[in-house]
Amino acid sequence: MPGLFDSFTLKAITLRNRIAASPMCQYQAEDGLITDWHIPHYTALARGGVGLVVVEATAVSPEGRITPGDLGLWSDAHTEGVAAIAKAIADAGAVAGIQLGHAGRKAGCMPPWEGGAPLASVDPQAWQPVAPSAVPLIAAHPHVPRAMSLEDIHRAQQDFVDAARRALAAGFQWIELHFAHGFLAQSFLSPHSNLRNDAYGGSLENRARFLIETVAAVRRVWPVHLPLTARLGVMEFDGHDDVNLAESIQVLQWLKAEGLDLVDVGIGFSTLVPVPWAPNLMIDTAAQVARDTGLNVTTSWLITDAKDADRAVRDKKVDVVMVARRLLDNPHWPRQAARELGVVGQVLPTPYAYWLQNWSPA
Numbered sequence: 001m002p003g004l005f006d007s008f009t010l011k012a013i014t015l016r017n018r019i020a021a022s023p024m025c026q027y028q029a030e031d032g033l034i035t036d037w038h039i040p041h042y043t044a045l046a047r048g049g050v051g052l053v054v055v056e057a058t059a060v061s062p063e064g065r066i067t068p069g070d071l072g073l074w075s076d077a078h079t080e081g082v083a084a085i086a087k088a089i090a091d092a093g094a095v096a097g098i099q100l101g102h103a104g105r106k107a108g109c110m111p112p113w114e115g116g117a118p119l120a121s122v123d124p125q126a127w128q129p130v131a132p133s134a135v136p137l138i139a140a141h142p143h144v145p146r147a148m149s150l151e152d153i154h155r156a157q158q159d160f161v162d163a164a165r166r167a168l169a170a171g172f173q174w175i176e177l178h179f180a181h182g183f184l185a186q187s188f189l190s191p192h193s194n195l196r197n198d199a200y201g202g203s204l205e206n207r208a209r210f211l212i213e214t215v216a217a218v219r220r221v222w223p224v225h226l227p228l229t230a231r232l233g234v235m236e237f238d239g240h241d242d243v244n245l246a247e248s249i250q251v252l253q254w255l256k257a258e259g260l261d262l263v264d265v266g267i268g269f270s271t272l273v274p275v276p277w278a279p280n281l282m283i284d285t286a287a288q289v290a291r292d293t294g295l296n297v298t299t300s301w302l303i304t305d306a307k308d309a310d311r312a313v314r315d316k317k318v319d320v321v322m323v324a325r326r327l328l329d330n331p332h333w334p335r336q337a338a339r340e341l342g343v344v345g346q347v348l349p350t351p352y353a354y355w356l357q358n359w360s361p362a
């Protein structure tokens, strides 16, 4: 059985190992453009030894940004900067992936460490978010999204397609569509946020329509030999997890039929219900999703122990593990994990490996 440090091939793309840097917003962009922060940050993640780096949630339109500092790919002017990120990742030996997203009703907020609240309407940077229905995340909060017209919906889908085309031009080889965390796509799927009574609301198939059509449309421009993946929130921890999971599995079967290659099994966050945090929280759920959909899977959430990660891969629960905060602590965590698991050489550049091996006790 392959382990954490065995390669993973999906379509024409091979990861040198099964550790991926999970997408992490950096809040450092200006008008969606990269700044001096981004290249060293992504170079560090890739040099640290992961097989795949998925670049942070990158907005497909300005109103799709979670915060004003989000990276964007909504115009050709944004392509050059993210191309430099893709090159830095590939030069360091990892596969360059990018997460494309639209924050829906959660757009237009302060960064989390400033409270994450919606920008005050008097703030010159503020904008009114859009969503399937005019339902705010925070009940009775004035940050009420504008309910999208059919034209808005088709525009947003086209924005995903255009961003995918730019990501390809920029040199990315892996796309993750952000269909989780209560952002636009997840908010179509969730009855908490979707009260529509047209073709995009009501039945599961209608609530899933935005996601299904978006995958199909992106697949048409994203080459068939490159992985098309999505992060889907399959649970909300809102007391209806069995329903959420069963519905998500059905939705993933539809997405697979449209050409989805892998799912990053995530959390819905469509409500403010607290999550029962625990180590390796989503691994068993990811395994169930893999079994029931036949899709390749990855997941994140509190995977911090090398042996746990290796076991999850060896037990075929996941194909790849996504790691986020552990890599912020230490971008070289894959090297540490390799040493812990007794895997020699793989992620260590030759000079480091030489000295490590030569200056160790016999």
Ligand SMILES: Cc1cc2nc3c(=O)[nH]c(=O)nc-3n(C[C@H](O)[C@H](O)[C@H](O)COP(=O)(O)O)c2cc1C
Binding pocket: 022, 023, 024, 025, 026, 056, 057, 099, 178, 180, 181, 231, 300, 301, 302, 303, 322, 323, 324, 325, 326
């Ligand atoms: C600083 C930071 C930024 C994040 N930004 C994103 C993001 O852009 N897109 C996303 O889907 N998840 C984002 N996440 C969630 C991570 O991708 C990951 O799912 C989560 O942190 C759980 O993994 P961990 O326990 O290894 O940190 C972010 C997490 C952190 C810590």
